[in-house]
Amino acid sequence: MRITKRTNIAMRVLMHCAANPGRLVTKHETASCCHVSENHLAQIVNQLSQxxxxxxxxxxxxxxxxxxxxxxxxxxxVFRQIEGESSPMVCLAGQDENCPLFDACWLRTALRDATEAFFSHLDTIKLSQLIDGNxxxxxxxxxxxHLSERRQACPV
Structure with a gap:
């Protein structure tokens, strides 16, 4: 399963906020640390707010x-809200029922189960677990x- 850049950045933003409790973080500092443009970040922050x-x-x-x-x-x-429960195959999303194997394909079932397992596992991981003790x-x-001391060291 591929994760979109939008979800990747959304997780960076949420981790940045979690690592800075009790204060507002700015678009500028988050964009600098997360290596994204402020315009792109603004769209993602808006979506996370909504x-x-x-x-x-x-x-x-x-x-x-x-x-x-x-x-x-x-x-x-977060992944479900940003990505949707996207499917690795179009037939799983119901978009390719013209496939001649559709009715007998066990790969479709296996991939659907794997996708469900992927999201189920992510449901057990709290944002706090990514930050606390790290x-x-x-x-x-x-x-x-403190960013100028380590401008190149922030790969999150």
Whole structure:
């Protein structure tokens, strides 16, 4: 299964917010740390806000923060909301019923089961588990004033 760039960036944003509890993080610092354009990031932040993962505040002192605790957000929930329950094959999505093997294909069943197992496993992983006790990641996601010391070291 392939994960889209949008989901990858969404997870980076959520991890950045989780690693900086109790304060608004800015679009600028998140874009710098996550190596994405501020315009692309703004679209993803907007989507995460609409999906109730982020609270946002506009203006000069604006930014965003998690709308709920990192122990209340699962990776599976984020992936489902951003990716949808996408299928690795068009026949699983019901888009290719013209396939001559459609009615007898066990591969379709196997891949559907694997996709369900993938999401089920991600449902067990909380955002907090990606951050808590992960000192190297927390260091990479420190506030912007420390960013100049490690500009190239933030691969999240």
């Amino acid at each position: 999906l109730d993962f982020l609270d946002t505040r506009r203006g000069r002192n604006g930014g965003f923060t998690l709308s709920r605790g990192p122990d209340e957000i699962t990776v599976g929930e 000192a190297p990641l927390q260091e990479m996601l420190r506030p912007l004033e």
